Amino acid sequence: MPQHDSHHSGHSHSRKKKEEYVWEWFWSCCNCGSHAGLSTTILLACPGCDHIRCEYCPMESAQILKSQLVTRK
Numbered sequence: 852m853p854q855h856d857s858h859h860s861g862h863s864h865s866r867k868k869k870e871e872y873v874w875e876w877f878w879s880c881c882n883c884g885s886h887a888g889l890s891t892t893i894l895l896a897c898p899g900c901d902h903i904r905c906e907y908c909p910m911e912s913a914q915i916l917k918s919q920l921v922t923r924k
């Protein structure tokens with residue numbers, strides 16, 4: 852079985868489960884403040900005010916199942 856080494860260091864979750872989890876980042880709009888939970892991979896700008904994600908926009912990560920990850924080109 853090939854063992855791929857993790858390039859994540861410092862995270863506390865080291866136990867491997869059967870399901871694969873990935874960390875996805877979500878951001879909140881710092882401009883209008885009324886939009887949150889925006890996917891960083893899908894939404895690059897706020898749907899409410901067209902503010903493009905900047906360094907002041909609050910970010911939060913969530914651990915989701917890899918099978919539930921939305922992949923778009």
Ligand SMILES: [Zn+2]
Binds near residue numbers: 880881882883901
């Ligand atoms: Zn906004």
Ligand SMILES: [Zn+2]
Binds near residue numbers: 905907
């Ligand atoms: Zn911002």
